[in-house]
Amino acid sequence: MTTMTEASVREFKMPDVGEGLTEAEILKWYVQPGDTVTDGQVVCEVETAKAAVELPIPFDGVVRELHFPEGTTVDVGTVIIAIGVGGGAPAEEAPAAPAAPAPEEAAPDEPAAPQGRKPVLVGYGVAESSTKRRPRKGGRPAGGAERAELNGHGDRRQRPLAKPPVRKLAKDLGVDLAVITPTGPDGVITREDVHAAVAPTAPAPVTPQSTAPQPVALQTAPAQPAPTAGTTAATAPVVSYDAVRETRVPVKGVRKATAAAMVGSAFTAPHVTEFVTVDVTRTMKLVEELKRDEDMAGLRVNPLLLIARALLVAIKRNPEINSSWDESNQEIVRKHYVNLGIAAATPRGLIVPNIKDAHDKTLPQLAESLGELVSTAREGRTSPAAMQGGTVTITNVGVFGVDTGTPLLNPGESAILAVGAIKLKPWVHKGRVKPRQVTTLALSFDHRLVDGELGSKVLADVAAVLERPKRLITWS
Numbered sequence: 001m002t003t004m005t006e007a008s009v010r011e012f013k014m015p016d017v018g019e020g021l022t023e024a025e026i027l028k029w030y031v032q033p034g035d036t037v038t039d040g041q042v043v044c045e046v047e048t049a050k051a052a053v054e055l056p057i058p059f060d061g062v063v064r065e066l067h068f069p070e071g072t073t074v075d076v077g078t079v080i081i082a083i084g085v086g087g088g089a090p091a092e093e094a095p096a097a098p099a100a101p102a103p104e105e106a107a108p109d110e111p112a113a114p115q116g117r118k119p120v121l122v123g124y125g126v127a128e129s130s131t132k133r134r135p136r137k138g139g140r141p142a143g144g145a146e147r148a149e150l151n152g153h154g155d156r157r158q159r160p161l162a163k164p165p166v167r168k169l170a171k172d173l174g175v176d177l178a179v180i181t182p183t184g185p186d187g188v189i190t191r192e193d194v195h196a197a198v199a200p201t202a203p204a205p206v207t208p209q210s211t212a213p214q215p216v217a218l219q220t221a222p223a224q225p226a227p228t229a230g231t232t233a234a235t236a237p238v239v240s241y242d243a244v245r246e247t248r249v250p251v252k253g254v255r256k257a258t259a260a261a262m263v264g265s266a267f268t269a270p271h272v273t274e275f276v277t278v279d280v281t282r283t284m285k286l287v288e289e290l291k292r293d294e295d296m297a298g299l300r301v302n303p304l305l306l307i308a309r310a311l312l313v314a315i316k317r318n319p320e321i322n323s324s325w326d327e328s329n330q331e332i333v334r335k336h337y338v339n340l341g342i343a344a345a346t347p348r349g350l351i352v353p354n355i356k357d358a359h360d361k362t363l364p365q366l367a368e369s370l371g372e373l374v375s376t377a378r379e380g381r382t383s384p385a386a387m388q389g390g391t392v393t394i395t396n397v398g399v400f401g402v403d404t405g406t407p408l409l410n411p412g413e414s415a416i417l418a419v420g421a422i423k424l425k426p427w428v429h430k431g432r433v434k435p436r437q438v439t440t441l442a443l444s445f446d447h448r449l450v451d452g453e454l455g456s457k458v459l460a461d462v463a464a465v466l467e468r469p470k471r472l473i474t475w476s
Contacts, residue, residue: 008086010059011079014046024048025073025252026080035063043081046074051351051382061085071165073252162189170194172250261411269325269446273406274455278463279427281437286469295364300371304396306469307419307462308340308366311394312359313475314461321458322391323414325448332449341393341410342370344377352410353382354390398422404440414450417462418442439466 014024024046031043042054043063061083068074160177162170166189170177175197182189251259283306290301315322315338323334340358344351353376355361355369376382393416395407404420420440427436443459465471 008084009064010061010083010085012043012055012057012081012083014074014076014078014080015055016076023073023075024053026068026070027052028070029066031063031066031081033063033065037061037063037083047348048384051384051387052348052380053383054381057081057083059083059085069163072163073165073168160189161187166191166194169250170197173198262408265409265411268327268411269409270448271406271409271444272447272450272452272455273442273444274452274459275404275440275442276459276463277438277440278467279429279436280422280439280466281429283466283469284422284437290363296367299364299367300374301367303422304342304394304419305363305367305370306472307396307417307466308342308358308370308394309363309472310462310465310469311392311417312338312340313465313472314458315392316359317461317475318454318458320454321415321445321450323449324391324412325414325446335391337391339389339391341390341413342373343393343395343407343410344374344382346377346380346382348380351377351382351387352390352393353377353386354393356389392416394419398439404442406442407444409444409446414446415455415458416444417459418444 025048027045027047029044031037031041037043037057038060039058040056043057045052045054047053062085064082064084067078067080067082074080160180161182162177167177169191170180170189173194175194177189177194180189180193180197183193184190280303283303287301287303287306290296290305319336320334322338323332326333337357338359339354339356341352341354344353353373355366355373358366358369361369373382373386376386390410390413392413393407393410395405395416396419397405397407398419398421401421405418407416407418409416418441420442422437422439424435425438426433427438428434429436441459441463443455443462445455445458461475465475
């Protein structure tokens with residue numbers, strides 16, 4: 001039987017695909033054990049707190065083992081896939097190794113990789129010494145000693161069997177796995193077992209001595225299924241009324257990061273929002289003209305393009321708006337570049353990718369960048385780098401038919417412009433009431449570094465450009 005040496009196995013660890021991210025969820029595996037992979041080939045897709053990202057493998061070989069199933073959240077620096085290289089024996093020919101828990105049964109406090117393994121590749125995770133799991137509360141020993149006790153060879157009770165997603169669900173819901181009766185194969189606790197543990201207990205039946213009327217809600221609750229043959233009433237499944245009326249969705253990934261960022265923004269930066277209603281009839285006509293322009297052929301031309309250009313012009317005229325507040329150093333940081341963020345609603349939540357150096361782009365270049373940004377966001381392929389370093393943001397709530405809103409600042413930025421729906425309304429134009437294309441703009445800004453005068457000037461300049469778009473030429 002051929003043996004596999006340690007040198008013939010390379011391990012790929014979960015990298016930090018953003019800045020300071022600590023974990024990512026494996027969404028999909030593109031390879032399976034036995035598949036041949038090459039350097040640069042995408043092996044899986046993961047979701048971080050910022051975006052969905054495809055991970056390429058940095059070497060050639062044959063897939064030996066996938067350490068985690070799809071849907072598992074894995075810490076940065078943890079080995080996720082093992083690759084056989086250098087002509088080693090396939091997995092089924094390798095000598096038997098001491099039994100280790102399967103990925104779905106791995107303890108969250110399992111020790112990191114043994115000493116002697118190769119160091120982490122630069123850019124593909126943190127140092128191995130920093131990826132060791134923290135010891136379990138209560139001073140339980142790690143490694144083999146803990147497994148011996150958990151397997152019944154010590155005085156401690158056996159550790160309940162459950163997959164990582166189920167353990168996380170139980171932790172989020174505050175359920176102790178040790179008190180749950182498992183219904184899965186081989187005594188594994190399932191998601192349904194956890195939900196059943198948090199479901200409210202059924203009300204006790206009314207005794208003959210009780211004359212209190214039953215609540216109305218209990219009369220409308222779905223009837224419990226009768227026990228089937230071989231099933232006692234004590235083990236019959238219990239259907240929770242709340243489970244029928246409610247759905248609980250774990251907050252994670254992009255939505256979790258967005259929630260934390262918005263809470264931090266709302267309670268850190270003192271927000272001020274100003275509004276202006278503007279006649280954009282001429283801007284809408286210019287949009288139609290640009291669609292027929294040869295220089296704009298094949299590019300996405302819409303009102304958002306001209307609104308973005310109008311904001312860039314306003315920033316050029318009032319550069320102090322393009323700043324950030326450095327709390328630690330008590331400084332205002334003025335940016336001499338504009339990374340223009342565009343808020344985008346995606347199935348995974350709200351993200352704000354930005355167009356780098358938007359201030360230096362021509363109108364066709366800005367249209368091309370805007371089109372790529374929107375398409376990439378809709379496909380869920382926005383990279384973390386595309387969402388870092390923004391200086392000012394536009395959010396277009398008008399696409400939902402909303403007149404406007406009071407947007408919250410993207411953390412680290414001093415201003416955000418909300419664009420409302422463009423509607424045909426009666427408007428006084430040249431002394432007469434006429435139907436005109438009208439919209440409402442709202443500018444929120446950080447009042448620590450942007451006072452009312454500066455915020456008003458920026459908003460007025462944006463409105464002036466959209467009302468008379470020829471100013472794009474004279475003011476740019």
